Amino acid sequence: MKRPVLIGVIVLQLLLMGAAFVGGRMMAEQDRRGGRQPIAAQLPSQLPKEPMAGSGSVQKVQSNIITLSQGRGGGGGPGGGGQGSSSSNSGLEVAVSADTKIYSSASSGGGQGMQSSGQTQTQAQVQEAKLADIKVGNQIMVWGTKNGSRITAEVIYVQGQSSFGPPVG
Secondary structure, three states: OHHHHHHHHHHHHHHHHHHHHHHHHHHHHHHHHOOOOHHHHOOOOOOOOOOOOEEEEEEEEEOOEEEEEOOOOOOOOOOOOOOOOOOOOOOEEEEOOOOOEEEEEOOOOOHHHEOOOOOOOEOOOEEEOOHHHOOOOOEEEEEEEEEOOEEEEEEEEEOOOOOOOOOOO
8 A cells, every 4th residue: 555655656756846847947948038138139130140249339430430438348358458558448449341231220110020939029120221320329239350459340230329318529
């Protein structure tokens, strides 16, 4: 009589452990999808898949050079903090050429931008832009070749229009 009860308890314990494991994985997946940076996970398909060379807030646009502020820890990665200490406002320079592709977010709130796969995730939509469309205060992401504190841009993505505060310049 004790043997069937013991087998029943073991089977019940295995079922509960399996349910706890599956539930934990489902909660982790939900947290990952509902994270703090859904834009980073759902970049527009026109943008490169490889990691970006730099990003930041536009400080200055002069000729074909964009200067970015490096407010998030320098943006240059490890070993990038040795130069530029003579100026407290040293930033990352982005060189724009005629071959640079520039995109800006097309946040028009229409239903066309929605692409779902069972959930309510949206795929950001972009439109082609020009260097003249990049303004002080815009947040941009840059893909290209990085050499020290300068990036030769291949692709620039302007994340949004600057709707906060007066230009800094």
